[in-house]
Amino acid sequence: MDIIEIDENDENYPIRLKITKQHPKVIYALGNIGLLESKNTVGIVGSRDCSEYGRKVTDLFSSKLSRKGICIVSGMASGIDTHAHNKAIENAGKTIAVLGNGFDYIYPPENEWLFHKILANGGCIITENKKDVKPDLSKFPKRNRIISALSDAILVVEAQYRSGTSVTVKYAKEYKKTVFAIPSNIDSTKGVGTNRMIAEGALLTTKPEEIIDSLKNAEYSKEEIPNEYKNILNIINNNPMNINKIAKKLCMKIQDINATITMMELEGYIIKNDKNEYQRGK
Amino acid sequence: MYKLMCQQVFQVGNVFGLPDTSVKESKERVRTAIKNSGYQFQSRKIVVNLAPADTKKEGSIFDLPIAIGILINFEEIKCTNLKDTIFIGELSLDGKINRVNGVLPICIEAKKLGIKKVVIPKENVNEAAIVKGLEIIGANNLKEVALYLNNEFNIEPEKIDIEQIFSTSKKYVLDFSDVKGQENIKRALEVSAAGGHNCLLVGTPGSGKTMMARRIPSILPDLTFDEALEITKIHSVAGVLTKNTSIKTERPYRSPHHTISITSLVGGGRIPKPGEISLAHYGVLFLDELPEFNKNTLEVLRGPLEDRTVTISRVNASLTYPCNFMLVASMNPCPCGFYGSKEKECTCSNQAIAKYMGKISGPLLDRIDIQIEVSPVKYDKLQNDEKIESSQEIKERVNKARKIQIERYKDYGIFSNSELNPKLIEKYCKLGEKEKKILQDAFEKLGLSARAHGRILKVARTIADLDEKETIETKHIAEAIQYRSLDRKYWKN
Structure with missing residues (x-):
């Protein structure tokens, strides 16, 4: 795979990044650069040394957001970043990794698998550094501004006191992005930073839906109702109905209706009541 | 000898x-x-x-x-x-x-x-x-x-034409064409029969659970000779073969009363004899009113359901009998029987319902692939004379699906999808990205328990076989999910 060089005057240069003051003159990218202009992006960041709780929450948020078609932006570091990318891929979602070094190096080395997994599954990896720039922890906070710039909202899962994550949040505030933070126990050292962010005005969040709703382009997820769904909804109307009756009214085979009903139930169009009948969902 | x-x-x-x-x-x-x-x-x-x-x-x-x-x-x-x-x-x-x-x-x-x-x-x-x-x-x-x-008297050696015995079609008195409505239950039973999946019917009294369960033998797939021989062996040992039977040509259907003891269910005695579960080998074990059975009696089914053999050890002998049966069970949704009914108000408290359902333990429930709720048929529906599919028609589809399975698993010594172990599930129940996503959604939205995962895959495999499809498609997995919907209503864990 070839490295794509995108100049700031290039039409492929991501608009979100361009409008920030400190944007790099050139970015280098691998993979699907189309993702850089995704309709909705959420940056998921957090400490490298995360707790089990942090991992669980990251998995949950990343999966749900990915399944809504939201692109997950993170830094491919160990801990929270790794889980955020990985879950996005596992849920057939989109993800962008922003590196703090050149493409000659993969940092951290143990994440080589993730590097390839992101590329193999249609993700995108970018950096502002030339190929031969070595990973240097002191330079990493700089790349956090790119993560902030590319994301419509930032979710901080776990952050220790004065960590790289606070840099991301600092930029996010500067760029006027919404910052969400996951609350931690007050005695958890891993969550001191996040709790502090909440105290300083970050939005406390416990549900992925809250983030989805906050996104400007959230209305995109409203799809056309498929015709076969419409038929069933018309038949049910305000009259809860047994599956056999629905099948009969539509002259459908029971095996087909079984499948359709399950899909409708999963997508929230209908719900099953106590009486073994289906009614319209909310 | x-x-x-x-x-x-x-x-x-x-x-x-x-x-x-x-x-x-x-x-x-x-x-x-x-x-x-x-x-x-x-x-x-x-x-x-x-x-x-x-x-x-x-x-x-x-x-x-x-x-x-x-x-x-x-x-x-x-x-x-x-x-x-x-x-x-x-x-x-x-x-x-x-x-x-x-x-x-x-x-x-x-x-x-x-x-x-x-x-x-x-x-x-x-x-x-x-x-x-x-x-x-x-x-x-x-x-x-x-x-x-002494060569003073001649006895002709007995000869029998097995082909002929097998080819004579069996007549069943009970036929699915007698059942009006209830298409979804019939379909569920068709899937069960095709893949040998255990099945639980939950419904109010009079909704037709037992009536339909009795008709299952008429749609079970035809026996292969090897299966028939094994069944006959067990029945011969147990001494329940009738005088004129040479070989069992029908799958056994055993429906013991709920007062049955552990020993007669799994087998036992000084020299252990096969119990009901072994007599139901390659056939159906029907347990009517499941919660009425002694809890300990039900729990002993767990091992045999998993291993498909049972080893009975007594001082004099330790014997292993096969018991690869399909469990079909029926039960009411609550002690009074009318929870979720439209006709009658249920009088049970929440605790009473939970206690009643609690009689069926999670591990046992785990081993039942298909769970489905039976609603009673309205009187007007009973009156109409629409043409109803006969058992023979259902059986043809079941036979076809079973043949596909036998062919697919010939190297593994198993006959049906229900016998798949985790390794084989991985091999034969592969899902595409889209199907995986549906399954994941189902787990979150419908609150399915983690244990349902493998079960759904096996059932989906059978549905795909009935459809004569090589791969499991979205509609197959969606239908399979339908058959796990009781998890969240009654067993909220």
């Missing part, structure tokens, strides 16, 4: 070689039978040894060989070339040879040992005749056997 030696030593007989009571008693039966067959019982001591001497022998099947041994000794029977011949049979006092249990497995074993000829009670010939390559001689009484061996 035991060797028999008779030697004349002084008077009065004695039987050696670890005989049990029924074998010891045989000396009296044999003596009388010989006398009543018109032979002189010479008064001298006879020693009968059953070799090898260190194995326990049980049952009355040694009467005939002992009698033959003695008659040879008395030189009443001149033929001495009895190599490769075995005798099985119980004698009554008048010399008649009575029917015994377990002839089929003995004959199968005999054939393996290179035996050419078996002499057995006339009433047992039908079951023994299915063993190819054995000369089956059915005798009515001791005299007949003696004359036969």
